[in-house]
Amino acid sequence: MSLAEMSLPDLIGTLVGFALTLMVFSYAIGDNALFRITIHVFIGVAAGYAAVVAWYSVVQPLLIVPLVSGTQSERLYALFPLLLSALLLFKASPRLSRIGNPALAYMVGVGVAAIIGGAVIGTIFPQALASMDLLDLDAAGSDRPLPLQFLQGLFILVGTLTTLAYFHFGARQKPDGQPRRPEWIEFLAKIGQIFIAITLGVVFAGVVTASLAALIERIFFIVNFVLPLFTAS
Amino acid sequence: MAADMAELRCPMCGKANPEELDVCQFCQARLKPVLPSAPIPEDEQAAVEGSSRLPEPAAQDDSLSDWLNFLRDSGAESEGPPAESGGEDQPPPAGELPQWLERTGGEASEPVGEGDSQDWLDSLRKRGEEITGPLGQETVPEESMDEDWPASVKLPDQDYVPEWLAGASLGDQAGEPLAEPPSEEESSLESDDEPDWLQKIRLRQRDETEESQSVESAPAEEPGMPDWLGEPASGVPAAPDEPAESVSDWLADLRSGGAPVGEEVELPEAPATGEELPAAEQELEQPLEETPAPPPEILEEAAAPVLGAAEEIPTAPQISDEEIPDWLAGLVAGKAAAAAAGSVEADAESLPDWLADLDKPSDADSGVIVPFGEEEPGLTFDWLQEQVRADQGLAVPPPESSEAEEVQAEKITPFVGDLSDFLEEEYLSTPEGERPPAAQPEEGLTPAELPNWLEAMRPLDAAAMSAAVLDEGESQIESSGPLAGLRGILPAEPDVARLKKPPTYAMRLQVSESQQANANLLDELVKTEGQPRAVRMGAAITSQHVWRLIIFVVLIGVIIWKALTGSQEVALPQPLPEILDTGSVIGALPSNSVVLLAVDYEPGFSGEMKATSAAVIDHLMLKGAYFALVSTSPAGVGLAEQLIQDASALGGHQYQVIDRYANLGYIPGGPMGVVGFANAPRKMTPFALDVDSTAVWSREPLQRVTRLADFDLVAVLTEDADTARVWIEQVQPALDSTPLVMLLSAQAEPMVRPYYQSSSNQVQGMVAGLLGGGSYESAHQDLLAGDGPARRYWDAFSLSMLAAVILIALGGLVSLLTQALASRDTSEGEKKS
Amino acid sequence: MKAPVSTAIAIAFGLIVLLGYFIPLPLFNALRDILLEWAIVLAGVAVFVGVANLFLVHGRKISRSQPGSGYSYVVIIAMLATIIVAALFGPTGYWSLWLFKNIQVPVETSLIGVLAIILVYAAARLLRRKLNLFSIIFFATVLVVLLGSVPLLGIEIPGLHGEFGLRSLLIQLPAVAGARGILLGVALGALAAGIRVLMGVDRPYGG
Secondary structure, X not given: OOXXXXXXXXXXXXXXXXXXXXXXXXXXXXXXXXXXXXXXXXXXXXXXXXXXXXXXXXXXXXXXXXXXXXXXXXXXXXXXXXXXXXXXXXXXXXXXXXXXXXXHHHHHHHHHXXXXXXXXXXXXXXXXHHHHHXXXXXXXXXXXXXXXXXHHHHHHHHHHHHHHHHOOOOOEEOOOOOEEOOHHHHHHHHHHHHHHHHHHXXXXXXXXXXXXXXXXXXXXXXHHHHHHHHHHO | OHHHHHEEEOOOOOOEEEOOOOEOOOOOOEOOOOOOOOOOOHHHHHHHHHOEOOOOOOOOOOOEOHHHHHHHHHHHHOOOOOOOOHHHHOOOOOOOOOHHHHOOXXXXXXXXXXXXXXXXXXXXXXXXXHHHOOOOOOOOOHHHHHHHHHHHOOOOOOOOOOHHHHOHHHHHHHOOOXXXXXXXXXXXXXXXXXXXXXXXXXXXXXXXXXXXXOOXXXXXXXXXXXXXXXXXXXXXXXXXXXXXXXXXXXXXHXXXXXXXXXXXXXXXXXXXXXXXXXXXXXXXXHHHHHOOOOOHHHHHHHHHHHHOOOOOOXXXXXXXXXXXXXXXXXXXHHHHHHHHOOOOOOOOOOOOHHHHHHOOOOOOOOOOOOOOEOOOHHHOXXXXXXXXHHHOOOOOOOOOOOOOOOOOOOOOOOOOOOOOHHHHHHHHHOXXXXXXXXXXXXXXXXXXXXXXXXXXXXXXXXXXXXXXXXXXXXXXXXXXXXXXXXXXXXXXXXXXXXXXXXXXXXXXXXXXXXXXXXXXXXXXXHHHHHOOOOOOOOOOOXXXXXXXXXXXXXXXXXXXXXXXXXXXXXXXXXXXXXXXXXXXXXXXXXXXXXXXXXXXXXXXXXXXXXXXXXXXXXXXXXXXXXXXXXXXXXHHHHHHHHHHHHHHHHXXXXXXXXXXXXXXXXXXOOHHHHHHHHHOHHHHOOOOOOOOOOOHHHOOOHHHOOOHHHOOXXXXXXXXXXXXXXXXXXXXXXXXXXXXXXXXXXXXXXXXXXXXXXXXXXXXXXXXXXXXXXXXXXXXXXXXXXXXXXXXXXXXXXXXXXXXXXXXXXXXXXXXXXXXXXXXXXXXXXXXX | OOOHHHHHHHHHHHHHHHHHHXXXXXXXXXXXXXXXXXXXXXXXXXXXXXXXXXXXXXXXXXXXXXXXXXXXXXXXXXXXXXXXXXXXXXXXXXXXXXXXXXXXXXXXXXHHHHHHHHHHHHHHOHHHHOOOHHHHHXXXXXHHHHHHHOOEOOEOOOOOOOOOOHHHHHHHOHHHHHHHHHHHHHHHHHHHHHHHHHOOOOOOOOO
16 A cells, blocks of 8 residues: 555554654664663553453353343352452452462463363374374375485484483483493484474574565565655655 | 389489388498388387387496496496406396396397397397398498397397307307407507597497486487487496396306406507597587487497408498496406306307407596597407408408407508598697507508598598698798798799790791682682772774674675565575475365464564465465454464465455454453363353454354364464474364464474474474475465565575675684684694794 | 462462363253453453553663663553553554554564565575484475475476475375374374373462
8 A cells, every 4th residue: 555545543653653663673773762762662561461361252242141131140250250250350469469360370270281182182192103104105195205214214213312312311420420321322412403403494594584684574575665756856 | 203212322322222121232331221210120029119218227227238237337337447346247137138128129129049049149140141241241220220139139038158159169050150240459449530420439339327316217219329329318228137247247158258257358449538539529420319329349249250351341440448337347247257267168269359359448448548449359340351351352451360469459440542631630638648649551461542532531631731732831032022932932923923934935826838829819709809900991883893893784785685676586495395384285176165373472573473374374365264263372362363464465355354354352361271272262252352352252164163163274373483393282182183384483493393293293284484485485476466575585595595604604713713723723832832 | 388378279260261171061061161261361360460560661661760661651652552552442443553564563464574584594595504304304395395385487397296296295194194293293292291280390470
C-alpha cells in the first residue's frame, strides 16, 4: 500500500514505525537515549497489550463470566480457580509472596506433568522408534536405493547414539584422581561432538538467515516509506 | 539406698564394702572407727554393755569387772617395779567365772571350761582373718578385738592355765596356728612419732586411772566399744569380784614363761605421757575421752598371733609404761608372781612374745623414759610395721625373740620426712638429760614407707619449707650495699621488681624464597586493592567498530540497493521435499475446511514469518479454509489478526472476522495450555476475541468441531524450536489423521526436521524460512495471485546472504592468518631463545 | 520439610494429570481437563501478576527518584495508554492493532534486524577466539548452509544447491542425527526434572 493510499492513522502509524525503526538502528552506532526511549516504549506497550489480551482471553471468559452469569454449578466450578487466583496475586508483593505458593505449586505440578507426558509420548517414544526404523528398509518408504537408505539410516543412527553419548556425564575417579568417563564412551562422545557441531552450525546458519530476513523486511519498509516521499515530489 | 544400707563406703577410697567388714578390702582403711560411736554387733552389745566402761578400782566400783579393777589397781601400784598383788592375781575358783567376766554377759557367765577358754582367742583369730580380707592385708583390728574379746573371754580357774597360753598345743586345740607376735624391736616407736589417736588413748587411760577412784560404775550404754576398754568418764564397769591377782597370774606366767612369781615383769614401754606431750596433743586427745578406744597394746597383742606379717599397716605406736592401764600392769605383775610360784606350767618358748613381753619390766617402771617407739616389742606395732614392709617389698627383718632382745629404740615413724613442728618443739623443750636417746636404725632394717592413704594425712612439713626457704636465702650473696658479701640476706626488692635485661630473640623470620615471593605478591595485591585503577580510555575506533561498520554498510547497502531497484532477477529455489509435502497436504484439503492456525511467533520475526507463510495461507484461502486462530503468546493474537488481514489483502480474498476466521485468543500456560486446548478446545476458548465476543463454537463451521481431531488441518507458525516441539508433543497425539504442518523460521527448522523426517510421521509438512517460502511460492506460482513477500525479498536476500558469507569467510581467513602468524612468531621466538 | 502443603498440592495434582496421559479412562480424562482448565486460568492471572510487578518496579523507581527514572515514566505511560486503548477497543480492535502494528512490531523487528549484523560479525570472528577441530567444523557448516541457501549470483551450484547438494545432505543427515540426539537428551532431562518435582525433591514454587 503506498503512502497516498493510506489513511491518516495508518500514515501516522507508519511514520511512528519508521521513526522507531531508525531509533533502533541507531544502536549500530552506539547506545543512546533515543534507543533507550524506544525500548522502554516497546516494553510498556507490550506489557499493556499482554495484560489486555490475558483479560479478554482468559480471565473474563473463564472466570468472570461463569461467576457473574453462569449457572450455580458453573459458579461452584469457578470458585477454586478464583481462590487460587486470589492467592497468586499475592506474588506481586515481596512480603506476602509466600501466600501465593500453593497456587504456584498447583501450576508447577500440572505443568510438570504436561511436560513429562509430552516428552514421553511426543518425543522419546516416537524418536526412539524412528531411530530403530532407520534400519528397517521396509518402513523407510522412500524411493531411494536400499543400500543408500541403509547407509543413511546407519549414519543417522550412529549420529544419534554418539550424540547421546556426548551428553553422558557419568564419570568415575581414575587412579590419578581425575574423574573421567570410560574410554569407549569418551571415543563415542568425540564422534557425537562432530554431529553436534554440524547441528549447531546449521542452527546458527538459520539464525543468521532469520535475522537477515528481518533486516531485509525493515529495510524494505524504510525504503518503501521514504521512496514515495521522494518519488511523489 | 537399700544397697547402701547393706554396704559401707570406705572413707579413704570411696569404694563399697560389705557391711560386716571392719576394714576396707581395697585400701585396708578402717570402715568403722575405733570409737564407741561405731556400731557393734548386737550379739556383742550385751557383752559390751557389761564391760563398756573403763575398769575402776576394784575396791570402789562394783560395776567394773573384778579382774579389771584388779589390773588397774595393780597398774597403779606398779609405778615402780610391779608389785605383787597376790589377791588380785588369784584366779577365780574352778568352774566359776570371775565376776568381771560374768558381767560381760552371755557366754561369759557360763562356767569356763577348757575348751571355752579358746573361744575368745578363736574369735580374735577370726576377727583377724576378717580384717585380713581378700588381699591378705591387715589393719589394726582394734574394734574387732574390741567386739569379740570381751564376749569371748572366759576366765579360767585360778589354777587353770588355758591351753592357748600353754604354747604350741594351743594351736592344735584351736585348730589354727597361732601367729607369732610382732618382734620386740619392730614394735618400738619413737615417742615423737606417736599418732594422735594413740596419744589420746594414753591420755584417756591415764584419766581413767585418776577417775577410777570417784567414778561410780554405770552400765555403759554407748554402743561400739566396751566400757572397760574405752570409756573413762561414762562410768566404770563393775570391777570383777575376783581379785585382779588371779587374772594377772596367768598373764604374768605367760609373760615370764615360767618365771617365778614376784619377778618384775616388764611392761611394755609407754610413750610419752600426756603430760609430756605438747598442749596441742592434749587438746587433740580430748575427743577421745568421749569416744574411747581400746588400749592399742591389748589389741595388737591379741591380734599379733593371728595376723602374721603386717602389710601396709602403719607402725603401731608404742605405749609407754605409763599409758598401760593399771589393771594390765597389775595383771602382768600378778601373773609373774604366780608363775614364780610354779603354778604356771607354760612353756616359755611356746609363749607368744607379746605375752612374754608383759613380764619384762618396763622402762616406765624403772623411771626411764623410753622414747616413743623404743618400748618392748610385745606391746608395739611391729607386726604392723612388718606388714608395711612386706607390702612395699622391703625386707622383713626376722622377728626376734622378745625375751632375748632389749627394747631398741627404732625410729620408725608413720611420718616420712622431717619431724613436724610440735614434735620437734617438744623434743627441744625436753631437757637434754630427759630426752630419749636418738633412735638408732637397726641393722638390716629399712625405714618403713607410708601407704598412700596415710601419706595423704600427713601434715605439712614446716621444717622442710623453712629449710627450703633457708636454702634459697643461703645461695644469695648480696653484692651491693653495706651488706655486700653476706649470705642469707633478704633481698631488698622482690625478684619481680629486679631489673633484668630481657632476653633478646632474633626477630628475623626464616622464610624461603617462594614464601617471600608469595608474600610480596599478596602485599602488592593488597596495596593495589585500595588504589583506584586508572580507567584506560580505549581508542574511539577499534577493529570491532570497523568490522561492525563494514558489515552494516555492506549489508544495508546491498539490501537498499535491491530494495530500490526492486529487482527480481534471481530465481526462486526449487521446491524441496518438505515443501512439496506441505503443498500436497493443503491440496488434499476439502473445500471450506476448518484449519487451526496457531500463530506462535514473536513480532520481531514477523517479517520472515510473513514471507514464509504468506504463500501457504494464500493457498489455504484459495481452498476456502476457515481459520481458527489461536496463540500461546499474548502478541500472537495481534500477529494472527495482522497475518490474516495482510494475506487477505494481498491475495484479494476478503477474509472477514467471524465469517471467515475466528480469533480464539490467547492460551496461556505453555504445554499445559496446549494440551488443555487439544483435549477440550471449546472449554479453553469459549469466545472469539471480536468486539462482540461471539460464541463461535456455536456457529458454523466451528459448530462441528468438538475436539482437535475435528479440524481439517493444524498449522503451527513459530520461530521457536521449543514451541514447535511443544505443539508436536501435545497436539499430535490428539490429531489422529488430521495433518500437522509446521511453518517455521529458518532457525527452528533443524530441530523440527527429526519430527518430519521420522517414520512416525509426526509432522506431515514443513516450510521453513525465506527459502521455504520462496520455494513454496515457486511450487505454486500458478495458484497464487501475485508475488509474495518471498519473491520481493529474494534478490536482496540472496545478495545479502552472499555478502554475509563473504564477510564471514573473510573474517575467518583473517583469523586463521593472524593465528598462523602469531604461532610462527612464537615458534621463532622459542627457537631464538 | 518446608512448605508441606504446597508440595502436597504439586505432587497430588501433578500425578493426576500425568496419569491422564497413560490411562485412557474417561474419569481420568475429565478430571485432567478440569485441572488443566484451572491451571490455564492461573496462568492467565500470572500475566497480570507480571504486569503488576513491572508497574510496581518502575513506580518504585519513580517514587525514589532513582537514576533512570525518566525511562520509567515512559514505560508506565506507554503501559497505561496501551491498557486503556486495548481495553476500550479490544485486543483485536483497530486502535489496539494500531499500537501493536506501529510500535511493537517495528521495534522488535528492528531489534532482530540489528541482530543480523551482530551475528555476522560474531561468525567472522569465530575462528579468532577458538581454533580447533569442532570450531572449524562449525564454521564450515555455517558457510555451506548459508551458501547453499541462495544461488550465488543467480547461479545454483550443483554440488551445493538442490535436493542432493551438500547443503541438503548436511541438513538431512548429520544435522538430523545430532538434532535427534539433542531432542532425546532434552526429553530425558525434562523427564528427570519433572519426576524430581513430582517427587517433591525440587520445589521451585518456594517450598
